[in-house]
Amino acid sequence: MHRLKAALQGLFCALLVLIAQPVLADWAVNMPRGVTQISNEVYELHMIIFWICVVIGVGVFGVMFASIYLHRKSRGVKPATFHESHTVEIIWTIIPFFILIAMAIPAAKMLIKMEDTRNADMTVKITGYQWMWGYEYVDQGVSLYSRLDNESNTVRQVKSGLDPKSVPNYLLNVDNQLVLPVGKKIRFLITANDVIHAWWVPDLAVKKDAIPGFVNEVWTKIDKEGIYRGQCAELCGKDHGFMPIVVKAVSEAEFKLWIEQQKNPTQIANASAPTSTVALNAATPQ
Numbered sequence: 001m002h003r004l005k006a007a008l009q010g011l012f013c014a015l016l017v018l019i020a021q022p023v024l025a026d027w028a029v030n031m032p033r034g035v036t037q038i039s040n041e042v043y044e045l046h047m048i049i050f051w052i053c054v055v056i057g058v059g060v061f062g063v064m065f066a067s068i069y070l071h072r073k074s075r076g077v078k079p080a081t082f083h084e085s086h087t088v089e090i091i092w093t094i095i096p097f098f099i100l101i102a103m104a105i106p107a108a109k110m111l112i113k114m115e116d117t118r119n120a121d122m123t124v125k126i127t128g129y130q131w132m133w134g135y136e137y138v139d140q141g142v143s144l145y146s147r148l149d150n151e152s153n154t155v156r157q158v159k160s161g162l163d164p165k166s167v168p169n170y171l172l173n174v175d176n177q178l179v180l181p182v183g184k185k186i187r188f189l190i191t192a193n194d195v196i197h198a199w200w201v202p203d204l205a206v207k208k209d210a211i212p213g214f215v216n217e218v219w220t221k222i223d224k225e226g227i228y229r230g231q232c233a234e235l236c237g238k239d240h241g242f243m244p245i246v247v248k249a250v251s252e253a254e255f256k257l258w259i260e261q262q263k264n265p266t267q268i269a270n271a272s273a274p275t276s277t278v279a280l281n282a283a284t285p286q
Helices: 002-020 037-070 086-115 150-156 252-263 265-283
Strands: 122-129 132-137 142-146 178-181 186-192 197-201 206-210 216-220 226-232 244-250
Touching: 037 086, 086 216, 122 178, 122 197, 122 206, 142 252, 178 252, 186 197, 186 206, 197 244, 206 216, 244 252, 252 265
Parallel strands: 122 186, 178 244
Antiparallel strands: 122 132, 132 142, 186 216, 197 206, 197 226, 226 244
């Protein structure tokens, strides 16, 4: 009976794995390498620490399981009679100490580098609100709010009857993206207006708490143009899951043009109006 039950459980698990395969097609277990020098260095450090832990785990559990097997009672092995060994205690204290020191030195250097916001080319103040982000380009005099996009917000409502799969990047899009230039050192000043949030974009290797009454600093320098997504990483309340972050990295020329558009939205609308009128008149039958 027990064997039949175990067989059925194994069959059920196998079916689950087969069913889950399409879902796991894009699934990844490791952290992204990212698009900044810091994110790549963080990734390399992460992999070094990971393999150190793998070696330690294999070594410790290997010795443990080998000891259990080779010194089991059925082999007639007699237990040791000593109660303690100063030599062994010194060895298993000193070896982990040096391993931790070896891991702490590069980790500390990386943390210092991540916190060094000197000589930044521009500054962006980020403020967390319930439930949106406020972005202020301190040097350019431009500010905006970034909320969950209307399409995702409509679908997520209870009893909306809409299929989330029909929305690209469901719950990961915003109405206003944070536009940043590539190749520039950007300092972020991060705070919050109400409760504690956390601004987190894995591809930039930036994750910093946004705390009311405090201003935290961090920086990034993006190497590659593209769209990079993140989310609030602090359990800030009932709509914590609806505070996505979208960073659009563009060339410096495109960024300057975007800044001018933000400063003069009316002028741009007027500039585009005659073109539309001309096109409309040209298309109208005489």
